[in-house]
Amino acid sequence: MGDTDFIRKSLFMTGGLIIWGIHFGLVYTFNALACARRFAGTEILGIGIVPLTVIGTTIVALAATLLVLLLAFWRKGPAAASRDEKPVNDFMRYTTITIAGLSLVAIAWNGLPAFLIPPCG
Numbered sequence: 001m002g003d004t005d006f007i008r009k010s011l012f013m014t015g016g017l018i019i020w021g022i023h024f025g026l027v028y029t030f031n032a033l034a035c036a037r038r039f040a041g042t043e044i045l046g047i048g049i050v051p052l053t054v055i056g057t058t059i060v061a062l063a064a065t066l067l068v069l070l071l072a073f074w075r076k077g078p079a080a081a082s083r084d085e086k087p088v089n090d091f092m093r094y095t096t097i098t099i100a101g102l103s104l105v106a107i108a109w110n111g112l113p114a115f116l117i118p119p120c121g
Helices: 003-013 015-036 049-073 083-111
Strands: none
Touching: 003 015, 003 049, 003 083, 015 049, 015 083, 049 083
16 A cells, blocks of 8 residues: 555545544634624524534535545445455444544534524623
8 A cells, every 4th residue: 555545545534533623623713703803793694603604514514524424334435455455444444434423423512502502602
């Protein structure tokens, strides 16, 4: 397995964590900026800008993570180079499915406060 193949497989395997990390950063950075710059009370279509942004980013992150999960489940991720690599690829596949599944829970958990707590509260 070459270096680029290893990097590609590793990024796919940790895709759920990467998406969760980006989601986490976006949600909390936007909320902090909205509070610090005092635009958290702004509404679009009768919904606060912070909850609307959190809901939107959460939906996108859940969809992207679900795609990683389904690609791993359907074995559409990085393919095996030879028959000798089957155990390694099976391990990577099951690890990808586990990480993506747990990332779905983490992303939903990060988006939940938008429904329960007012921004800057």
